[in-house]
Amino acid sequence: MQAHPITTSLPTFDKLGVEQPKDVNTETISRAWVARFAQFVSAKDIDGLLSILTEDGWWRDLFSVTWDLRTFQGPEKIRKFLEDKLEDSGFGNVSFKSAQFSQPFADMAWIVAQFEFETKIAKGRGLTRLVPTQAGWKAVVVCTILEDLKDFPEQIGVLRNHLPNHGKWAEQRNEERRFSERDPAVLIIGGGQSGLNIAARLKHLGVTNLVIERHSRIGDQWRDRYDALCLHDPVWSNHMPYFNFPPNWPVYTPAQKLANWLEFYAEAMELNIWLSSVATGATRNPETGKWHVTVKRNDGTERLFHVDHVVFALGLGGGTAYTPHISGQEDFEGQVLHSTAHRSAIDHVGKKVVVVGACTSAHDICADYAEHGVDVTLFQRSSTCIMSALREKPNYREGGPPVDEADRLENSMPVLFSKLLAQRTTAYVKKQDAAVLEGLAKIGYKLNFGEDDSGHLFLALKRGGGFYLDVGACQMLIDGKIKLKNGTHIERFTDKGLKFEDGSEIEADVVIFATGLGDARDPIRSIIGEEEGRKLTPIWGLNEEGEIRTAWREIGLPNAWYMMGNLAWSRFYSKHLALQIKAKQEGIFPGRYSASTEL
Numbered sequence: 001m002q003a004h005p006i007t008t009s010l011p012t013f014d015k016l017g018v019e020q021p022k023d024v025n026t027e028t029i030s031r032a033w034v035a036r037f038a039q040f041v042s043a044k045d046i047d048g049l050l051s052i053l054t055e056d057g058w059w060r061d062l063f064s065v066t067w068d069l070r071t072f073q074g075p076e077k078i079r080k081f082l083e084d085k086l087e088d089s090g091f092g093n094v095s096f097k098s099a100q101f102s103q104p105f106a107d108m109a110w111i112v113a114q115f116e117f118e119t120k121i122a123k124g125r126g127l128t129r130l131v132p133t134q135a136g137w138k139a140v141v142v143c144t145i146l147e148d149l150k151d152f153p154e155q156i157g158v159l160r161n162h163l164p165n166h167g168k169w170a171e172q173r174n175e176e177r178r179f180s181e182r183d184p185a186v187l188i189i190g191g192g193q194s195g196l197n198i199a200a201r202l203k204h205l206g207v208t209n210l211v212i213e214r215h216s217r218i219g220d221q222w223r224d225r226y227d228a229l230c231l232h233d234p235v236w237s238n239h240m241p242y243f244n245f246p247p248n249w250p251v252y253t254p255a256q257k258l259a260n261w262l263e264f265y266a267e268a269m270e271l272n273i274w275l276s277s278v279a280t281g282a283t284r285n286p287e288t289g290k291w292h293v294t295v296k297r298n299d300g301t302e303r304l305f306h307v308d309h310v311v312f313a314l315g316l317g318g319g320t321a322y323t324p325h326i327s328g329q330e331d332f333e334g335q336v337l338h339s340t341a342h343r344s345a346i347d348h349v350g351k352k353v354v355v356v357g358a359c360t361s362a363h364d365i366c367a368d369y370a371e372h373g374v375d376v377t378l379f380q381r382s383s384t385c386i387m388s389a390l391r392e393k394p395n396y397r398e399g400g401p402p403v404d405e406a407d408r409l410e411n412s413m414p415v416l417f418s419k420l421l422a423q424r425t426t427a428y429v430k431k432q433d434a435a436v437l438e439g440l441a442k443i444g445y446k447l448n449f450g451e452d453d454s455g456h457l458f459l460a461l462k463r464g465g466g467f468y469l470d471v472g473a474c475q476m477l478i479d480g481k482i483k484l485k486n487g488t489h490i491e492r493f494t495d496k497g498l499k500f501e502d503g504s505e506i507e508a509d510v511v512i513f514a515t516g517l518g519d520a521r522d523p524i525r526s527i528i529g530e531e532e533g534r535k536l537t538p539i540w541g542l543n544e545e546g547e548i549r550t551a552w553r554e555i556g557l558p559n560a561w562y563m564m565g566n567l568a569w570s571r572f573y574s575k576h577l578a579l580q581i582k583a584k585q586e587g588i589f590p591g592r593y594s595a596s597t598e599l
Contacts, residue, residue, distance in 0.1 A: 008073075010420050011054065011131040011140045012107045021109065021132045029137050030099030030113035033130055037115070038094035046082045050075050053139045054131065058414045063576045064117075064124040064146040065089045066593035067583075069547040071414045085593055090120030091144075097125070105424055111137065112409070121588050122579075123148045127412040143412035146576055152586060154204045156242065177210075177272040183306050184210040184272070185585060187293050189279050189527070190313035192221045193240070194563045194570045196262060198311055199271045200241050201578035207585060210305075211273040212295055218266045218273065219259030221315070227344040228368035229255035231567075232360065232469040237396035238567040239403045240265050241574060252471070282310060282527050284557065291559065309581055312524055312555070313563040316464045316540065317517020324515060328493035332511070339365060339514040345372040348510050353377070354498060356490070357514030358384045359465045363473035365514060370473075370481040377506060378477065379498075380486035383446035385456050385467035386474060387426070388433045396568075407572040415461065416546035419454045426455035436470065439478035446486055461548065462541055465516050520562070524555070532557060539564070552577045553592075559584065 013020055033052060040048035053059075059078050060071045065085050072078045085091070097114040104110075111130040118124065129141040153159060165172075186202055188195045191213030202209045215221065222229070231238060231253045235245050238253065243265060250257070266273060276298035284291050293305045321338040329336060339361040345368040353369055355362050358380035369376035395406040413421070426449055430437065440447060451458045456467035468474075476482045488502040497508040520540065525533030537556040538549050552573040555562045563577055564570065583589040 008056070008416070008420065010105075010108055010424070011110070012105075013109075013132075014107065016131060016133050018132045018134060020107075024101055024109075024111070026099045026101045026111050029130065030111055031096050033128070033137060033139070034094065034096040034113060034115045037128075041086070041092055041094055041117075044087055046079055046086065049082060050079060053078070053142065054133065057139055058141045058417055060141070060143040060412065060414045062143065062145045062411065063580065064119060064122060064144045065091055067146075067580065067590060068553065068592040068594060070593065071416070071545040071547055073414070073416075081593075089590070091117060093118040094126070104421065110140065114408075117144065118150070121150055121583065121590065122146055123150060125408060127408060141412070141414060141417060143414075145408060145412065146579055149205075149579060149582060149586075149588070151588075152205060152582055155206060156204050173270060176270075177274075179210055179272070179305075182208075184208040185307060186210075186309040186311060186581060187212065187279075187291070187295075187305055187307045188311045188313055188563075190315065190563075191215070191218050191266070191273055191275075192313060192315055193262060193567055194315065194565060194574070195311075195313035196266055196269075196271060197241055197570045197574035198313060198563045198577055199273075200269045201574045202581065203269070203271065204242070205578055205582045207578070207582055209272065209311075211271060212277045212279055213273055213275050214278045216276050216298075217259075217263060218275070219262040221259075221319070222255040222262070223259035224343075225255055226339065226342045226361075226365055226368065227256070228364050229361075230364070230471070231255070231258065232471060233566065233568065234393060234396060236398065236400060236403070236406075237393060239571065240567070241571050243268065244403065279527050281529075283529075284532075284560075289558065308585065309559045309561065311561045311563050311577070311581075314520065314523055315517075315564060316520065318520040318523040320518040320522055321513075322516050322518040323513045326490050326493060328499075331495045332493040332497075333495050334497070334509045334511065336511050337513070339512055340517075342512055345369040345374055348374055351375070351509035352497075352507055353510045353512065354379055354485075354506055354508040355512045355514055357381065357516070358468070358486075359514065359516070360468050362514035363468045363470075365512060366482045367473040367476055370476045375483075377483040377485050377508075379490070379506075380446060380484065381489070383448040385448050385450045385459055386433070386437065386440065386470055387429050387456050387467065388436075388470050403571070407568070410568070411572055414546060415542065415548075419452070419458055419546075422450075422454040422457050423452065426450065426453055429455070433470070436474050436478070440474060443478060443480075443484055444486065445477060445484060458542075464540055520564070521555075528557070528560075553580070 036052055058073045072081045094115050094117045097116050099111055099113045101111050113128050115126045117126055125145045125147050127143045128139040130137040131140045185207050186209040188199055188209055188211045191211045195211050199209050199211050234251050235249050277295050280294050280296050282291055282293040290306045291310045296302050321340045323338050353374055353376045355366050356379045366376050366378050395409045459466035477484055488500040491499045491501045497506050499505045521536045535556045539562055541549050543549050551562055551564050
């Protein structure tokens with residue numbers, strides 16, 4: 001049977017054929033919908049469930065029913081998913097939680113109704129967005145999210161240790177992190193925010209773990225970057241698990257300050273970390289299922305660990321710099337470096353600098369040079385998506401919902417559906433940024449507004465870059481404080497600078513490549529070897545359902561995982577990765593629903 005074509009558009013009043021609802025009794029409507037949903041779930045009535053969804057409705061599952069990241073749109077695909085998993089998963093015990101009316105745009109409104117549910121082994125939270133139709137309020141989006149394992153809750157709050165510790169704590173902590181006579185259940189390679197997040201999550205699920213970090217201090221991944229580096233996401237979206245930033249924290253966190261916070265967080269959360277240590281090799285015993293990982297410390301000693309799981313937390317691109325090959329570099333008399341090795345504009349005062357690239361790092365670095373009076377040129381190889389950093393993040397704001405609640409709201413939206421919303425938001429931001437965008441166009445700066453005019457988010461999801469959230473560098477370009485070069489390609493280095501394919505040349509003392517990072521799998525292959533490395537699945541980017549590939553799941557090898565993301569994604573998905581590992585440790589992992597729903 002061929003699936004019916006699905007119209008991908010927003011549920012506007014015009015599309016739904018209704019007028020804007022008035023005097024909406026949000027809780028009554030939500031309770032009634034959740035009651036019907038619960039009734040149909042209990043009766044395993046799939047036709048009933050489909051009847052309370054719109055024809056082009058979506059169901060996104062975050063590890064609760066599928067134990068995977070899956071999105072299904074339309075009655076045929078949702079039916080196949082429910083036929084396969086509704087009874088098999090034990091989905092049920094649905095109860096109303098809360099409801100809130102929201103009007104994201106003038107021509108669209110919905111009720112966000114939340115409910116709790118259970119499966120055979122887990123507890124979950126559901127969120128649905130109900131829209132008015134001619135047949136009553138129906139769900140355009142249903143999202144089911146894994147929250148806890150029934151028999152293995154996090155040891156926090158009332159479940160924390162209530163006994164006093166008189167004089168033994170320091171000795172116990174030292175022994176815990178030494179692992180002198182025992183192996184952890186999980187070895188985490190990488191001690192940035194992702195490594196720390198998954199370590200904290202596992203710790204509070206009672207899963208022993210050790211973080212291996214190559215730097216001499218936690219936070220050096222941020223501390224050793226260029227001095228001008230600053231987060232472009234606001235503080236409300238950047239909290240760490242269990243531990244929010246204090247209320248006096250700056251809205252946009254400087255990298256050096258974040259580095260110190262990560263170090264503080266690791267100590268406060270009592271995470272087990274070996275610094276100045278690297279994993280030099282890892283093999284898996286197919287008979288025992290154990291990973292054998294060799295770790296070398298800075299004093300030259302080596303330790304062979306036998307662990308159940310290995311989590312690679314190496315960041316986007318595995319932290320490996322990507323520099324395009326350009327001929328003639330050996331003739332260049334100046335300095336060439338990648339943005340990951342650049343520190344400060346002060347290092348190059350009085351010199352001429354060319355920065356190759358036109359995304360976040362390139363703009364940050366150029367702005368730093370301009371502020372120090374350095375002659376700097378930004379070479380833009382292709383168009384860039386420019387958006388104001390003062391964009392709206394309604395779920396993360398001063399006085400907004402608690403961060404756990406904000407995370408559910410933010411991640412309950414199917415990615416491809418959120419693209420439709422992003423198109424609306426991008427159109428609004430373009431109007432707000434009109435003066436800057438016009439100024440950039442006048443100097444020849446090449447602009448785009450993301451895939452299908454959806455802004456920066458899908459560039460981040462697909463490419464991990466391609467945009468700049470403006471915090472000042474754009475006006476410096478307009479004012480000529482940062483020079484601009486584009487419309488051609490680099491042909492080669494000369495002894496004095498760069499020659500371009502259009503015949504022009506730029507003299508330079510320093511050329512900085514702000515050209516992003518490489519394949520995240522490369523550093524993993526250097527540890528597990530090329531043969532096993534060929535089995536690794538692509539990391540990051542979107543699959544056909546609009547879900548991130550591989551991250552927060554196994555990477556093509558049993559019990560080998562990849563943990564990554566900005567602070568918000570890392571915080572949220574570290575919980576789901578930890579719950580997957582805990583379920584496997586307890587022998588209750590039900591397996592992934594990775595079946596195609598194509599009919």
